[in-house]
Amino acid sequence: MKKTIKIVYDKIFINNTDFIPLSQTNLPIGSMEFKKQESFFLDIHVQFNKEENILNAEITNYSSNNKKKFLLQQLKDPSIKIEFFKINWSYFEHFLSIYKKSDLLYLLDKKTINQVSNLAPRIEEEALSPIKKAPPIHNDRHHLEKTIRTNHKVNFSKKLSVRKCFKDIKFIEKAISFSYMLPPPFLYPLDIEVKNNHILANYEHIKNYIAQQIGKDYIEVEITIIMNDGKIEYTATSKEIDLITSDIIDSIKQFRINYILKLKDINSPTLFSLAEIFSLVDKNINNKPNSLLKQNELEVMSSILNGNIRNKLQIEYLQSIHSQKLKFTLQPNFGFLFFVEGKHKNFYCWELLNTHATYLWSQKNSSSTFLFMREVEKTINYIQINGRKKYRKQQKLDQVNLNLEFYVIYHKKANGNLNESFLNWREKICNLIN
Numbered sequence: 001m002k003k004t005i006k007i008v009y010d011k012i013f014i015n016n017t018d019f020i021p022l023s024q025t026n027l028p029i030g031s032m033e034f035k036k037q038e039s040f041f042l043d044i045h046v047q048f049n050k051e052e053n054i055l056n057a058e059i060t061n062y063s064s065n066n067k068k069k070f071l072l073q074q075l076k077d078p079s080i081k082i083e084f085f086k087i088n089w090s091y092f093e094h095f096l097s098i099y100k101k102s103d104l105l106y107l108l109d110k111k112t113i114n115q116v117s118n119l120a121p122r123i124e125e126e127a128l129s130p131i132k133k134a135p136p137i138h139n140d141r142h143h144l145e146k147t148i149r150t151n152h153k154v155n156f157s158k159k160l161s162v163r164k165c166f167k168d169i170k171f172i173e174k175a176i177s178f179s180y181m182l183p184p185p186f187l188y189p190l191d192i193e194v195k196n197n198h199i200l201a202n203y204e205h206i207k208n209y210i211a212q213q214i215g216k217d218y219i220e221v222e223i224t225i226i227m228n229d230g231k232i233e234y235t236a237t238s239k240e241i242d243l244i245t246s247d248i249i250d251s252i253k254q255f256r257i258n259y260i261l262k263l264k265d266i267n268s269p270t271l272f273s274l275a276e277i278f279s280l281v282d283k284n285i286n287n288k289p290n291s292l293l294k295q296n297e298l299e300v301m302s303s304i305l306n307g308n309i310r311n312k313l314q315i316e317y318l319q320s321i322h323s324q325k326l327k328f329t330l331q332p333n334f335g336f337l338f339f340v341e342g343k344h345k346n347f348y349c350w351e352l353l354n355t356h357a358t359y360l361w362s363q364k365n366s367s368s369t370f371l372f373m374r375e376v377e378k379t380i381n382y383i384q385i386n387g388r389k390k391y392r393k394q395q396k397l398d399q400v401n402l403n404l405e406f407y408v409i410y411h412k413k414a415n416g417n418l419n420e421s422f423l424n425w426r427e428k429i430c431n432l433i434n
Helices: 067-072 089-095 110-116 201-214 248-260 274-285 297-304 312-321 369-386 388-396 418-433
Strands: 002-008 011-013 019-021 032-034 039-049 054-061 081-084 096-099 124-127 146-149 156-165 170-172 175-181 189-195 218-228 231-237 327-329 335-341 346-352 357-363 404-410
Touching: 002 067, 089 096, 170 201, 189 218, 189 231, 201 248, 201 274, 248 274, 248 297, 297 312, 312 335, 312 346, 312 418, 327 369, 335 369, 346 369, 346 418, 357 369, 357 418, 369 388, 369 404, 404 418
Parallel strands: 054 081
Antiparallel strands: 002 011, 002 039, 011 019, 032 096, 039 054, 124 156, 146 231, 156 218, 170 175, 175 189, 218 231, 327 335, 335 346, 346 357, 357 404
């Protein structure tokens, strides 16, 4: 497939308006800059790697006149990446204002390598020629061996240190993988794998969570490449990947629960299901939903109450008598909305973490549970906007939500004894609902 592109400093335009930033290419932007005041039209031949959303591009014309074709092109996916290869240095050099040639070697056409062969490569190279036997390759949890046939017959070894962002690696069964363009004298892409028996392929869906647990958004991979009589062998290790253990899922689940308590400034809706709460967490951390991390209401509540929570006993009791799916609130504090079936009427009970009172509502006129919940939701929204103190004052004056009966039961310390305070609170709750 042929395309025409226009390079303007730090952007690659597909047409007059749509572009891909250089950061979405394999060009070493820290080691080169295009001339700022100029633009360059190039014809490229591309092959689309659908799995990795990458266009592999070879420049076929360094001074294109296909500007009409350029105007008609469309950029369907702005997140697509472009990886260039076989660049002709004698043409490409004229587009640059500054550059570090040694960092561009992996991009160049082999025929033009000699033009910069007097420059030292970035990587450490240990000449092993002539040799008869390469050092042994160990294949265990930390090492993965690959053998590739090439046309090169020279024997030598190279050591590379490669940094890859988590977004650019792929989780496969018992390993992670990424594509890497080998430096001279290889000059072709190689799929590198770093082995770890704890990794599952579906970790691909939670890679941002894994990055958060490791504490970095990238990994560093140490690669040793050995060539012997036309065969390439490599080992690849990464300290970051070694940190992924069998406990990683439990750690991520706990992190998600802890993160719930940090969610703020959520204006709509007022009430959330547990799925909606975790959807917000996933959007903030993982940038996408996931189906791997399944957590239920009891697990979430037990984890939250495991800390120093003032009204822990009250929340546990309401959880033991509620009869519907829990609803959650984020404002003014994180809280639970329980539905309790009473002897003569039903109640919604709102309990916020580390507060001194339980708010309860029942219906003055019996209607559907759905309409009941909607009335309670309106009331909680009013409280979130105006505050609990104003609500209680307005409620006494019958100025808010006349369809609901409102009750407040305090759980103050009784002579400093939290257990006695709970018993007094529970007795009032039982008298009300029964």
